[in-house]
Amino acid sequence: MGLGLLIGILTPLAGGAAACGYLAMAASDFLSDGMSDDWKLYAFLNLSIMSIALVLLGPGAVSLDAHLFGRREIIIPEGRRAPRQ
Numbered sequence: 001m002g003l004g005l006l007i008g009i010l011t012p013l014a015g016g017a018a019a020c021g022y023l024a025m026a027a028s029d030f031l032s033d034g035m036s037d038d039w040k041l042y043a044f045l046n047l048s049i050m051s052i053a054l055v056l057l058g059p060g061a062v063s064l065d066a067h068l069f070g071r072r073e074i075i076i077p078e079g080r081r082a083p084r085q
Helices: 002-007 011-033 038-057 064-069
Strands: none
Touching (some): 011 038
C-alpha cells in the first residue's frame, strides 16, 4: 500500500485502504487503552485525514496513474455573461 502511494499507482484505492487502516488503528487504540496516549490518537486521525485528502485530490502529474490513464482535464464551459454597461 505504501509503495503504491509512493509511485502513484491506483492512488484512490491505496489512499482509501490507508485511511481505513489508520481509522481502524485509532479506534482500536481508543477502545483498548482508554486514551492513555492522546498523541497516538491524534497521529492516527491526522494520518487518516491526509489519506482521505489524497483520495480526493488524486495522483500527481508525474505518477504512474497519470502515465497509464492520462491526466484529467477539467474544461469549464463559458456561460452567458451579463452585458457590459
